Amino acid sequence: MKCNPEKHHRRSIRLKEYDYSQAGEYFITIVTRNRECLLGNVADGEMVLNDAGEMIKKWYFELVNKFRDIRCDEFIIMPNHVHAIIQNVGTVGADLCVCPEDSLGEHHSGEHMLGEHTLGKHTLGEHTGSPLQKIVQWFKTMTINEYIRSVKQHGWQPFNGKLWQRNYWEHIIRDENELNRNREYIINNPLKWELDKENPNVQARHAVP
Numbered sequence: 001m002k003c004n005p006e007k008h009h010r011r012s013i014r015l016k017e018y019d020y021s022q023a024g025e026y027f028i029t030i031v032t033r034n035r036e037c038l039l040g041n042v043a044d045g046e047m048v049l050n051d052a053g054e055m056i057k058k059w060y061f062e063l064v065n066k067f068r069d070i071r072c073d074e075f076i077i078m079p080n081h082v083h084a085i086i087q088n089v090g091t092v093g094a095d096l097c098v099c100p101e102d103s104l105g106e107h108h109s110g111e112h113m114l115g116e117h118t119l120g121k122h123t124l125g126e127h128t129g130s131p132l133q134k135i136v137q138w139f140k141t142m143t144i145n146e147y148i149r150s151v152k153q154h155g156w157q158p159f160n161g162k163l164w165q166r167n168y169w170e171h172i173i174r175d176e177n178e179l180n181r182n183r184e185y186i187i188n189n190p191l192k193w194e195l196d197k198e199n200p201n202v203q204a205r206h207a208v209p
Contacts, residue, residue: 023088025073025173026132027182030082030140033162035200037079042193052147052156053077059142060084066138067130074183076190081198083186085173086135132170140164 032038039053049057056077063086064072073085144163150156173179193199 025179026086026088027171027173028082028084028086028132028136029169030084030136031165031168031198032080033159033165035080035198036159037200038157038159038163039077039079039082041079042190045191045193047076047078047190049077051150051154055146055150056082056143059139059146062142063135063139067135069130070135073179074186076186078189078193078196078198080200083189085179085182085186086132088130088132136168 038050039056040047040049042048047053060075060077060082061072063070069089071087071089073087075082075084140163147156147159147163151158171182173182189196194202196202
């Protein structure tokens with residue numbers, strides 16, 4: 001089903017009863033606005049980063065310095081999006097995989113903070129770690145600022161309006177098997193670029209009546 005990226009990404013369908021600051025593993029995807037390929041290209045099944053892509057890589061690894069309660073797991077920078085697994089370690093001794101009682105699927109994150117609710121024994125609002133949306137917001141801010149400076153100073157390809165789509169996609173990883181599947185998906189992403197739904201050429205083929 002085709003959708004307008006800007007309209008679609010304004011609607012939050014994140015889990016309203018889930019505290020995204022608690023300990024756990026999260027698979028996230030951040031996409032450039034209009035799926036512009038600004039970060040490099042795929043050649044022979046391998047991702048080749050340009051200067052902008054290398055800059056994105058640098059700020060990804062800076063996350064652990066800014067947020068001391070997270071760990072950066074597997075990630076990949078593609079021509080127009082980033083896949084990453086963020087581990088929020090939360091409190092010492094917390095289970096690193098999350099499995100709330102509600103059914104968990106793929107969700108599209110918005111920008112609203114969670115209220116005071118309960119989920120099992122965990123009270124929402126009593127944060128054990130950095131909220132996921134705060135982590136992503138900081139990453140976007142740092143990369144946008146440096147990209148803008150580099151357009152002016154180094155002649156990088158300018159972007160139209162905004163570098164990233166407004167929101168991001170996240171998936172709550174529930175167990176070790178799912179964690180390994182997501183790691184494998186990230187590693188193999190360049191090999192599947194010609195079929196990737198984020199690939200503008202794939203989008204164009206699907207748009208042909």
